[in-house]
Amino acid sequence: DAGITQSPRYKITETGRQVTLMCHQTWSHSYMFWYRQDLGHGLRLIYYSAAADITDKGEVPDGYVVSRSKTENFPLTLESATRSQTSVYFCASSEKWTSNEQFFGPGTRLTVL
Amino acid sequence: GQNIDQPTEMTATEGAIVQINCTYQTSGFNGLFWYQQHAGEAPTFLSYNVLDGLEEKGRFSSFLSRSKGYSYLLLKELQMKDSASYLCAARTGGFKTIFGAGTRLFVKA
Numbered sequence: 001d002a003g004i005t006q007s008p009r010y011k012i013t014e015t016g017r018q019v020t021l022m023c024h025q026t027w028s029h030s031y032m033f034w035y036r037q038d039l040g041h042g043l044r045l046i047y048y049s050a051a052a053d054i055t056d057k058g059e060v061p062d063g064y065v066v067s068r069s070k071t072e073n074f075p076l077t078l079e080s081a082t083r084s085q086t087s088v089y090f091c092a093s094s095e096k097w098t099s100n101e102q103f104f105g106p107g108t109r110l111t112v113l
Numbered sequence: 114g115q116n117i118d119q120p121t122e123m124t125a126t127e128g129a130i131v132q133i134n135c136t137y138q139t140s141g142f143n144g145l146f147w148y149q150q151h152a153g154e155a156p157t158f159l160s161y162n163v164l165d166g167l168e169e170k171g172r173f174s175s176f177l178s179r180s181k182g183y184s185y186l187l188l189k190e191l192q193m194k195d196s197a198s199y200l201c202a203a204r205t206g207g208f209k210t211i212f213g214a215g216t217r218l219f220v221k222a
Contacts, residue, residue, distance in 0.1 A: 031208065042117075042200060043156070043212040050208070058209060090155060102210070104155035 003027075006091050006105040014113050019078045021108050023091030031094040032074040033058075033102065034066065036087040043090065049074055081112045115139045117213035119201045124219045125191055133186045133199050133216045141206025145177050145184045148200040150215065156200055159186070188218075196220045 004025040013019050023032065030051050035043040035058075045058030047066040055066050063085060065077045078085055088109050092102040117137045125131040137145070144163040148156035162168055162177035162184065174187040186199055198215040205211055 035212075040214055042214040043202075045209055045211075048208065059211075101158040101161070104157070106155050 004091060004093055004103055004105040006089075006108050008108060009106065010109050012111045012113065013081050015081060015083060017081050019081050019110065021076045021078075021089055021091075021110070023074045023076070023105055025072055025074075025091075025093045025103075025105075027093065027095070027103075028071055029093035029095050029103075030071070031096070032068065033092040033094075034064070034074070034076045035090045035092065036060065036085075037090060037107075038087050046076065046089075078110075083112050086110060086112045115203075115205065115211050117201055117203060117211055119199075119213045119216045121214070122217045122219070124221060125188075127191055127193060127220055127222050129191050130187065130189050131191060131218065133188075133201075133218065135184045135186070135201030135213060137182050137184070137201070137203045137211075137213075139203045139205045139211060142179065143204040143206070145175075146200075146202040146204070146210065147173075147175050147184075147186045148202065148212075150198045150200060152197070159199075191220050193220050193222070 007022045033048045034046040037043050044060050049055045049068045052071050090107045091105040094102045119135045147159040150156040160175035167176045172189045177184045198217050200215045201213040202210050
């Protein structure tokens with residue numbers, strides 16, 4: 001299907017485990033983003049990518065790793081999950097720097113026990 | 114520092130008009146966004162202002178004053194389906210967007 005998808009939609013893991021959240025878009029958008037959303041904090045940028053093999057840190061990058069080997073995929077890895085990383089994670093994409101709009105995926109609800 | 118403030122919750126009546134305010138302080142500014150987010154769903158784009166003034170799009174309008182660091186979203190002819198969170202977001206220097214915590218709007222019959 002066209003658009004932006006995330007998997008899994010729900011994930012429960014344990015402290016210390018590695019977890020990878022997947023994001024895939026079919027528009028060939030250059031820019032992709034990872035946000036986390038917590039009550040009282042709104043959306044906070046974790047990492048973003050301007051193109052394949054180009055990534056940069058956002059507001060809250062600690063504990064997360066990203067890669068972008070292909071334009072359409074932007075996986076987010078929690079190398080050693082902590083309870084504070086329990087959150088809803090949204091992936092988004094945008095066509096170009098001058099684009100006004102980011103398109104968001106449906107989100108992944110992650111619980112770290 | 115960078116900060117975006119908007120009210121936590123608002124309640125309005127079906128058919129009425131509601132204004133959701135947003136103030137921002139950012140290092141660098143390249144435009145102000147409004148997104149709508151229904152519970153359990155992804156945010157969806159509503160509007161973008163980069164110049165001062167009012168932008169109208171159907172029942173929704175958005176206003177920006179860059180000198181005052183202020184924006185508002187105006188919703189007219191409220192419908193029950195407008196019950197959602199409304200996120201104010203500022204594009205800062207580079208390509209980063211800072212989001213406010215959102216305003217939960219409850220529309221009652």
